[in-house]
Amino acid sequence: MRLDDAMIDRVRSALALTAEPPSPARVAAALRAEGTVLGDSAVLEVTEALRAEISGAGPLDPLLREPGVTDVLVNGPSEVWVDRGDGLQRAPVRFRDEAAVRRLAGRLAASAGRRLDDAQPYVDARLAGGARLHAVLPPVSPAGTVISLRVPSARTFGLPDLVDAGTVPAGVEPWLTGVVRARLAFLVTGGTGTGKTTVLGALLARCDPGERLVLVEDAGELRPDHPHVVRLEARAANVEGAGRVGLDVLVRQALRMRPDRIVVGEVRGAEVVDLLAALNTGHEGGCGTLHANSAEDVPARLEALGIAAGLRREAVHAQAGAALDAVVHLRRDSARRRRLAQIDVARSRSGWLEMVPALRVGDDGEVTRGAGFERLAGRLARGGWAP
Structure with missing residues (x-):
């Protein structure tokens, strides 16, 4: 069964009421409270997605973990680019909407101890894992939130x-x-x-x-x-x-x-x-x-x-x-x-x-x-x- 966006938002809101990170048991309980029952694999998939959105880089996490990736660029909800060392290519990654992109940009900035809002609509910071974050909000970027992530190499080259x-x-x-x-x-x-x-x-x-x-x-x-x-x-x-x-x-x-x-x-x-x-x-x-x-x-x-x-x-x-x-x-x-x-x-x-x-x-x-x-x-x- 595929969860719709509204259902995911309600599960996210339910989990946000406590400070504990998402777990399969908590996700399953939240889904049951919404009248939805999923199998173990589906619950795990939802759990990982929510963990990424709450504490990681959301749908960008798989790209950032991919070996050889040097840059991940977000130009909008449906336009994500990745550089694996041989030039930029479109990635099969989508955000739910512009609000989801902006939420991610704000959370990443906050995790680096930086401010990103209407009064400070751009940020340049280094994240805990070493990636370098740059993000710009509207109206500075009229088409929507823009995120640029530079990924440090996991190995040292001689x-x-x-x-x-x-x-x-x-x-x-x-x-x-x-x-x-x-x-x-x-x-x-x-x-x-x-x-x-x-x-x-x-x-x-x-x-x-x-x-x-x-x-x-x-x-x-x-x-x-x-x-x-x-x-x-x-x-x-x-x-x-x-x-x-x-x-x-x-x-x-x-x-x-x-x-x-x-x-x-x-x-x-x-x-x-x-x-x-x-x-x-x-x-x-x-x-x-x-x-x-x-x-x-x-x-x-x-x-x-x-x-x-x-x-x-x-x-x-x-x-x-x-x-x-x-x-x-x-x-x-x-x-x-x-x-x-x-x-x-x-x-x-x-x-x-x-x-x-x-x-x-x-x-x-x-x-x-x-x-x-x-x-x-x-x-x-x-x-x-x-x-």
Whole structure:
């Protein structure tokens, strides 16, 4: 027998009168009170559905538990998308109505200690299981509540894993190792969902085990396989608007923690000023990720962030040119697979930062050398590394 929506709502309301979680016995009793009797398997199915709705992610739970899923996106009651690593696909998941989507968004936000309502119609938070939640309510999203969930990987990837997966060509692996071991300052760049965090975590695993890594993140996503990792996470303001701790503050705190490397999970705001200052005051090997359409766009992105944080354009280029050594750029190829696209070296010409391609990777995996290859080899040699 299939329960209609009204019946499920009445069962939910009956169970909500007590603080106890749904159990088969309680669900069966609530159904009997409504004049409905179901078999054991049906009762268990209803119980699991109600548990997911009350304490989990509702109908999204099966997608979030599915191995390989990186993103789950809800654009409305009947439009759910999932990314399993090879691009977005429609998922056969439906919500009862817009109210159910909004209820889920509000409950997820509340579970992370955040507010989501008409007065605060958007939220960005990390859930207890590690997933990153972003949600927007009408009228900011006119078509209805929008939910975006970024799912952290359940496993830690090393460079050999990325080579096996085809993300990194085998011939480039020694050069990536060299960038880390020679303590070059570098950024991993690319668009959304290109695997920047995964690649950065794999590179950090190649750091000397004796080094102390201080990770500064907005949400804890990096999981490097390294014995000495210290984590700092930003904190959003509470419902009264107080208590915010930004990445810029955490970078300054990291400088006082005797770091061998300062790692910023995502450079996207005022923290760029403190990071560039740190890299220019003897903190070698610093790194992070940055959203950029191409490696060549990195100077413009840093310039925009630096100017927004109060630096003059000339100062941004001067500091970045002195601090940054290399850029590892990722993209999705024509088949939507994550690929390393190129390694560029940074240089300052007449006071302006520019990127020079050192190694490029084609869609067929062929690696070619660019004008910056000798410069990259020279920097690795000075750092005591020869691929």
